[in-house]
Amino acid sequence: MGKPLNFRTYSFITICLLGSIGLLQGQKNFNLELVSNFDYAQLVADVWGYVGPDGTEYAIVGTFTGTSFISLKDPSNPEEVLFIPGAQSIWRDMHNWGDYVYAVADRGEDGLLIVDMSNAPDSMPFKFWRPQIELSAEINMLNRCHNLWIDEKGYGYLSGCNLNRGGVLIIDLHSDPWNPTFLSAAADYYSHDNYTRDDIMFSADIVDGFFSIHDVSDRTNPILLNTQTTTSQFTHACWLSDDGRYLFTTDERPNSFVDAYDVTDPLDIKYISSFRPKTTEGLGVIPHNVHYYNGFLVVSWYTDGIVVIDAHRPENMVKVGQYDTWPGAHGGFNGAWGAYPYLPSGLVLGSDRQSGLYVFEPNYVRASYLEGRVTSSVDGQSIPGVEVEILVEVPTNTATNPSGNYKTGSASEGIQEVVFSHPQYHDLSVEVELIRGVITELNVELTPNNLFFLEGTILEESTQSPIQEAIIEFDRTSNPETIERGLTDLSGNFKLLLQPDTLNISFGKWGYSREHLLNFEFLENSFLNIELNKGYSDDFHMDLSWEVSSTTSAGQWQRAIPAGSISEGQIVHPDADVPDDFGKKAFVTGQPIDGNPFSDFPESGSTILLSPVINRSDFDFSPVLSFSYWLFNETNHSDNYFKVYLEGDNGEVLLLEFNETTQGWTRVENLSLFDAMERIGSRIRLRFEVKNSSNNLVVGGLDNLIIEDNFLSTTEHLASSYVWNFYPNPANDHITIVLSNDFLLEKPFVEIFDSGGKRAFKGQIGSRSETFNIGHLPSGIYLINLLTKSGQRVESKQFIIKK
Template identity: 35%
Template sequence: MIFSYASPRGLLLVACLLLSLSVRAQLNTELLSTVHYPVRSSDVWGYVAPDGTEYALVGVYDGVSIVSLADPTDAQEVVHVPGQNSIWRDLKTYGEWAYVVTDQGSSTEGLTVIDLRQLPDTATAYHWTPELEGLGTLRRCHNVYIDENGYAYLSGCNLNNGGMLYVDVFTEPGNPVFVGTGWPIYSHDVFVQRDTMFTSEIYQGRMGIYDVSDKQQTVFLAAQPTPFDFTHNVWVTEDGRTAFTTDEKANAPVAAYDISDLTNIEELDQFRPAATLGLGVIPHNTHVWNDWLIISYYTDGGIVVDASRPNNLVEVANFDTFFGGGAGFNGSWGAYPFLPSGNVLLADISWGLHVVGVNYVRACWLEGQVTDADFGTPLSGVHVEILDAQPNTELTNLSGQYATGIATAGTYRAVYAKEGYFPDTVSVELDNGVLTIQDVALHRAGLFTLAGLVVEDGTSYSAPYAMVVFENGTSRHEALADATGAFNMPELYAGAYDVYVGAWGFRERIIKDYVVSGNTGMYIPLQRGYQDNFLVDLGWETREDPTVIRGSWDRGEPIGSYRINGAVASPEYDNPDDLGDACYVTRNIFGDVEQGDVDGGQIYLTSPPMDLTDFASPIISYQTFFYNAGGDGNPNDSLFVRLMNETDTVLLEVITESGHEWRDSSVFRVADFLEPTANMRVEFETGDASPSHLLEAAVDVFAVSEEVIVQTAEPIQTVQWRVYPNPFHDVLHVEYDFDTFNSQPRLELRNLQGQTLATHQASPYQGEWRLPTNLPSGLYLLQLWDGNRLLGTEKVVKAR
């Protein structure tokens, strides 16, 4: 039966301006128009009618959308061909016909054949579901490719174990004829050129290469494993000398291979987007046009890579279709770069079709060798970076060779760095389409031992079991202090480091650009108090109910998870104003929120014990992130925060409001809930109640502070002082009368969490203090100090 379809489903949203303001990345591209669908999209292909009109054919959940690009700045759906519901559709054209496959467990459409001859007015379609002798009835396939001779190659079908099926679509256009089968090895995708077939044998983890000149006798030629053993897609250059593959795995690359000699296939390079390196982004499909790769890169959108030097793959254009970040199976599914206009079609899973103009440029290549300056030997593992707004990164290989580049010509600084060597920065002139050779020799850095002591600021008491981290761009070294606060770094190369120090019962500290130049000692004072930005492990305890299916409290730099529409479900970053880049977050893994949220029970995060008896009025503060959505019915999960001492447990708050950002700080006075004792803890509990919903949570910037710190070393002497005006704008006047100062008086301005925001060395009797202009309005604590003696505290208000 043949079905005829004419009118579209109604005017779809064309949101060029909205999307151009919302996309996250755009290099050498221009958004021309979009077509938004109310259902999911999958792959996309193009078609050019005899009158020269270009069309986009988009696989959508409920069929195929045919979009006129007569005006590429105003793309319009002209025909919708209904189909069975499926999140997988693949499309190709030959002549004036389109051939579509659907891959869902219940699919029965076989090969859908669409007559495009009556566009833009109508299109007719039918489903080819032949009963193939010795095989069975064709019901579904994962992919289809049509070569230059008019043979269609069906892969991942319900027949032949998912191996290839060969179909003649040229002898009688619109009437396919089955002509043979390939090897019975499941193939996820396929590319054919000049009777050589390249299969993506995803479960074998390899690219298969076959001679299909005789459709009755497929001949195996070669196979090549791909980097992540999950070969999803293969495309080959026009000259047949280079193949490019994708593995549909988090952090997998697009790989390039020299296939000029099938008995000796050689990997040439691997490409990963530097902007999202290590964040779990997944490559999907790559195509080759004029030695450029046009890649649908899921949450990174569409990426164009110059592959004319296949040993040095360089990103030269991109357009991010996905509103969120992070990783998972969201964003750009397919890309089509073969229209005569040069425009690229991108199909985004949650949004729909994007028509994008691309400024194709050749890369500015930078290549060379890095050696040891003393011995001339090649250095592997040297980090090479061109300092530019376009992210880029490269490591030298075992021969010390590197190959990198950027998209925009200019004069740049290139930095070469390796642990154990002093870094070098070189000025380089880069031009599009030009290879610049830059060899570099690095000088060895000395290797030293550093011993240190972490103590309480202002006293001789130690800060026991402090965690000390030395970190720079090439290395990270950790040491745990002993009970006396002493630590030892036995092997530190000369150079500058950022030093992170934390100990429970003290406020964390970062020392920037600390220079190691010899066997030296280091003295690190920490202020008393409880603070944890989670940049080091200070001993929080985590546990889960036995019923938990998945989910835990994980400490680290948050990766971020997103809904299919791009909505943030767990944070991609920790609080930007705290120390370091870590927090505690539920199940910090790559992927969709559906794969990484908490399921099946409650999970708990509990602080180490706190002695709050030395505080006059302790205040607990922290920040949280809480997301709860999806599922059946209204979301019903919570984040509970409790305070505990030796005998009692009280509830500080219950968070049920779902959001996409870090919440404002929660602040509680301990005495309002429990009497401060020597063994107190804070616990965060969350979990997935029945019926199940999506649940993510995070905790950061934990602190205990107070308005006045009890001084036990010396009694506070009476001081009379006056602060005006109060409220103030930018200037405070301070007058005080005190008999004896042991040192120059000092003024400190603190927030209610006890953090010191500004310090001022005051005159002996009175003075004026012009405060930072970026100080937000609100309540602050002004303290007057004589050395380590706190003489007085006044509440002051910064006016709006």
């Protein structure tokens, strides 16, 4: 058991001084009045609140070197009454169950700090609980955790510990708060934080980019119910609304949001909306921890300080308060770390990494809501992308969605001016009366500038069937850097209202070809008939909705014009996409800035690029894959790789693995997908993964992808009636060739050539299904030829041998 250290008092910064910080930062502090600030000579992490038996309120602050207990008996003059040294850690979180406070650190071997506050401040005994826990037949000590939660029944939930791969550990505190008991471990997703109430646990699984929901009614046997990916796929924290209907989450990435989800039915999670402050939008600010209090969210938003959001209507969240604790530049991990709005006095606590504890007097005001629809005065069509700005001191602008609808609001009330603007329409200014807590509906019409209609129909060429949700993507000679888009309706029709200009237009959809109309002089109303062929290909000129996920914030796949870089005389990034496809874009990782190959590469981790769904029924025979790629592997370490998978409902197949630096673009031709598609079921997708496991420079790229049936013309080879295939691919020791009955009559020969063109094997096929031993051949890319008994080549296919 530990003993309290001597009382210490740090100087606190006056209201006048901290009030000037907002001026330095250029942001308005409002509806959070500073009461006091307690600074530390070290970095600070999270903050929690506690009320002693005598009614004294306390702030409990995690610091770099330990846990600090601050008496708020006089909130304007906070006083430290206990400091418990611990492992040095920038992550430290606290919670309480009754009169016991618990704390964890994500470094060192503190285990779980337990502090008995029942006689505070006179006596505050503490100890570190480091139990031996058995999991999967192994016994290990609990050394560290990233976070913790304690539910209303006195059960603790430890996130991000050194056990269970960081998945939540459940402990019993209510039976004996001084001597906890380990109960069980939840699913081994790494949990960054969690919130548990009414026997349901919500875990923020940051590495996987989702939150997971668990039934913990039996704490000895937690059951995973569902997962939900958040908007920036880096789920950091979550908090449940008082009625249990909504879950609010944060993603700890630049320019990310607070998300709102309807979790009434854990098996049917519904995304509602997202919020981020307009004052610093696009400046790289990062949300950290979110807390729900009586319909409001109190969020620590790093360099934006403490932000208060009216979340009574999760579909239209509005900022109604802020105090910016950080006077420096926007973006990064400086500033406000934690918040705590639950003290009986109503005071709000905040922790700033650099400047310590803040105590605020909040003024919770309801937002004045403004919602409506914007249409064209010409034809009544909805107008997407209209900027809607309420001209108040704190910016509250938003934009209309594809249906022309908008939702916004303000912390202000009364008569306000609202401006609607769109580059293709005349601005419109309207005065409207806003009332706090009330939805004011305002529908407006905008008058176009000099506009014409670009209309058309997109059909499948062979059947003349309409193609719905086909993409129309174009840029203008007057503004070539801005890409605009439209979609066809259920009948394959599109109608765009545009200013006259010279347009470069592309038409396409995943599963179809693309057509390009360059230097189209759009000077009047025009109608276009476009026909697309069935087929899978992508030169990445258009955005066909590939998905990107990553275990690291740097070096992710991105669709971009490749920027070249060189390191020690070697090409790291090619300076262009492949020369024989349309457009200039490719998917690349680690895109360099100003030629610096190290400007955006992850020191470790992987980034994954996932194609849209491929329908097996679109192929009549044997689909083959071709694509161009490049890889730079600084050390050619075998744990660093570029892998290609085919995945489906029934599993996945590794198609290719590359480890060697390519020195620019390299082409893979006619890789058979036949065997893989037969094994993995439906909802087939391609997955490209670049992984860096050695902390060296590892980057790659992808372009000019084609999936097609392996039909051969009679002008190139023999008659197409000679049908054959082979499996597996990749192969190991054996390969099996399957022939049609007509082809078997030819008694054909098989030849295998290595990548250097040297024949490595020859044999004759005597049965419809013949297996050959190729165990003597090393790993590599090979070409398999079939020849008639007279020696005429029928067809060649590429395959992989992987040992």
